[in-house]
Amino acid sequence: MGYGPGQPEWKLIPATLRSLFDNRPPQLSSGRRELDWIHVEDIADAFAAAGVVPGIEGRMLEVGSGRLTTIRAL
Secondary structure, eight states, X not given: OEEOTXXXXXXXXXXXXXXXXXXXXXXXXXXXXXXXXXXXXXXXXXXXXXXXXXXXXXXXXXXXXXXXXXXXXX
């Protein structure tokens, strides 16, 4: 789950922060869903690094932190 600058306001992190700034409780689910959270800059770095790998053309690239974190823990 990518996050960072430029994310739409309705996405989880911006929406939660906005509700807290507005002194409203965030509207969340059970929070048990586990996701691999990764910042947009780390995603860009991964694609830039992959761009110089010989023979990568046409391959699928999945980028993640390798750690699952629940929404509640976040």
